[in-house]
Amino acid sequence: MKELKVDLVIIGGGLGGVACALAASRSGLTVAMTEEYDWIGGQLTSQGVPPDEASWVEQFGITASYRALRDGIRDYYRRNYPLTPTARAWREFNPGAGSVSRLCPEPRVSLAVMEAMLAPYRSSGRLTVLQPFKPVAVDVDGDRVRAVTVAHRDSGQQITLTGRYVVDATETGDLLPLSGTEFVTGFEAQSETGEPTAPSKAQPLNMQAVSYCFAMDHIDGGDYTIDKPNNYEKWRALRPSFWGANQLSWQSPHARTLETVTSAFTPNPDDDPMAVISDQRLTPGDDDLWIYRRIAARRNFVPGTYDSDITLVNWPLLDYCEGPIFGVPEEEARQHLANAADLSRSVLYWMQTEAPRPDGGVGYPGLRLRSDVTGTIDGLAQAPYIRESRRIRAEYTIVEQDLSYAVRGERGAVHYGDSVGVGMYRIDLHPSTGGDNFIDVASCPFEIPLGALLPQRMQNLLPACKNIGTTHITNGCYRLHPIEWNIGEAVGMLAAFCLGKATTPHAVRDDAGLLSEFQTLLTSQGMELRWPDVVGY
Template identity: 45%
Template sequence: MSRSQHFDLVVVGGGLGGVSAVLAAARLGLRSVLVSECDWVGGQVSSQCIPPDEHPWIESVGCTRTYRDFRDRVRSFYRRNYPLKAEARTAGRLNPGSGNIGPLSHEPQVARLVLEEMLAPWISRGLVTVLRDQRAAEVTTEHDEVRSVLVRGPEGEEAELTGAFFLDATDLGDLVDLAGAEHVFGAESSSETGEPHALPGPADPYDQQAITWAMLLSWNPGTDNTIDRPADYATWRAYQPPEWPGPLLSWEVSDHVTHRPRLRPLFTEQESAGGVRYDLWHARRVLDAAHLEPQWGDITAAAWPMMDYSRLPLIGVDAPARELALLEARQLSLSFLYWMQTEAPRHDGGRGYPELRSRGDLTGTPDGLAKMPYIRESRRIRSEFTLVEQHIGVAARAGLEGAERFRDSVGISAYRIDVHPSTSGRPTIDIDTWPFQIPLGSLVPVRLRNLLPAAKNIGATHLTSGACRVHPGEWTVGEAAGALAGFCVRRKALPSQVRSDPGKLGEFQSVLAEVIGVELEWPRYEALTPRHRFGYVLESTPALSERTP
């Protein structure tokens, strides 16, 4: 028999969006429950082993107050607990791993501990409850409202959760599906969205982005850490995806912009003009031995193009098919590790890097793989307003300066439209975008009144969701959803009423800005010029080194 528990807010999904949602709701005095399918909270930054992927201005503008607090706490954690050299300890913008992916590349277990620290006082006050290793199994709805969610643990234990609002912060939009909310998945047709880079033919729901089962690796010279040959190694050793220039297990990849063959070795001695090494090892290195006293070595997060699994989709298929896809993704990652340890051409001559050691002691898993796969695409709600390429894409807004401005902004974000290879054999899509706002309309479902998206399941398209899915974007969406639920409970209003009523909207935006600490618009910018990573450089008035209010 299941036990029943009542909360103001039920948040299903323990990733960054789920964590930020309950933190926002707690600040508004709501009692929330966070249902995490893993024992680690944090999703992509922790259980999925993906260090923060952020826009170029993250140090000064473009995130919420609590996301900045999270970043500050990560740096403080290293300063307090690691034997940092003096130069690293006093660095104002310490990057623990010196990873190329962003200015704050750090270990996933540190992210988990920091997030637990942020949740701890609210748990102590009784405003946040965390249920771990639990998944939503059933949803009860009545009169266009969610009434309850039945969650189930690994041993079959169950709990029925009731509440005023229900938030979906899962990686695949599981609650949206279980609740019967109108949604879409896969790739839309350009005839439907008008997007220049959408599919020219009919929509394809099974055109879904690759997933990656990441791992942590350390470099241990003079040791042999070769793993057992994976069961499916022969299959993956011979596999060549439709969009790939050759065998997937090699150092040659398909360039994400040009789609031409490009070498991405594990190590390279070549440096760019800025002294950056664009090899695999330094891309997502999460611990840089140069920052530490002797007896420490590098640790990197392996989530590389050769590990992108795109053979089978996860959404819209039955449970056995989904389990097969996840199993194959694990086998691909282990096969790539075995290939690197045994067959890969070395940068210094010879073959194989047996010095590579998988760090299951840091991931909490027996094989060194992350606890959860990195999933880039979710079910997306049918919402009152849909964010499309024409709102944020540089090329799609030819002749216009900046992204579309939204009167109902609930946050800001910035990331290129980055869509990985798909299960339909389509190559990467990489499109320059302007820094943009997240409209409240993209969080309001067309029918269900008390269900809100809190991750990458907002009202966006296959393309624009690729610009909203990374760490600060997911955090902002979750925080906006948690605050919206809290506001609606306190004002006895519905999300659609908040959006349609100028007075309520203005009051809610004031709560976001003043109480929660959400930036609602980007600073004014004067000039945008080509830039390799995003396609632009933003110069603001005042300078970006000054934080906006």
């Protein structure tokens, strides 16, 4: 294959890309989706991170297809895993009983369910998935994309993809510079956005930290100590000015108070999975690091199934802040990624050899890197966990004062007449390449405006990941798993709607009749456009 022509080209197979492909395929379009890593699913699979979701996720606030994904994950465990009778009867079964989320699964299970959701369309030939491919060139004619050339990650084989609409669902907005689409990076100036938390001057290279996550368990009496990383002494001595301690320690800034706090770390606690509280309204959940993002709680399974819990390490210790991974020369970006991976290995080595234990000793040599869980040879996740992307210059840019609780109070977030979905999470910004500490701003349940999905100039290029029209600040709550899925699903349905009506995305937003018809279509497919009256957020 050297060329493929379809209705819709989707570059990037993360959660937004998968949801977009699913929506477009079920709407009757022919679709080609690419993914540069071995697994589709992005932050839920190749990046390894359990979903960050609103506290009401079991009742409302997500799309029907995202609920099908969540239900499918639970059903997969019930069909294939030896659960205890209590776990099997638990309606809101949480495999890992992690405190970060009401659903903390192993990445391979999430992958299996997403593959199953796409399988009928792949089998029928309506959907083509190309892996591992990444974009290398974009053919543009004025304000329209004509084709995207992608190259195989390993062989270099190139394929040209032509579509009537093209979606950028990459984790860092890779199509934006390749296509000449106007975009912004990093922190905008307060004079541009009016945001209370924004700096006085724009900081385009000031971006949230990236992290290479990994999975591990703990085997009593074992010694699984890895080789000492090359730059271990550097990371061991690292003491960020705002951290209040060395970064390689159990101490870190509290995300909401910024006080230096000490987290607990107790491998394999004898806890009751059903007693774990997963409610972001009450706590970030990271006071006990083992439980925080645990993805397999051994007490959920028949005794002997697991020798140990499995926990996913995505903790402040891993946050790499020394430089951005885009917006700089390619060689520099690659070096930052390599450094981020080295930091993660150093975190593991520190835990195995020097981390203080409650009994007064040091080191947990029984910590075992689970490369089988992440699907890699080196044990780290296939892809870095990316919290921030290039962002389109959009028809409408979502700003802090649209949804900040400090600004909006009990009025709630701004209601958008062109809403295409909903989301909820605190504005959660990790330490940054510009030296910022955590920025954690209470938010109100919010909507996703269609205008934030429309580039100001480009006519047939649409975003479906973290590259929509947010600011550096509001990206901090629009970047989470269910919201990215909602964005991708809305974009897939938008492309199908426009092709069926012989219209354009911008016209849909501008024409009250078309917009109403499109929103009716969204709701008919199980997409919520408004929040019910909710309190206590």
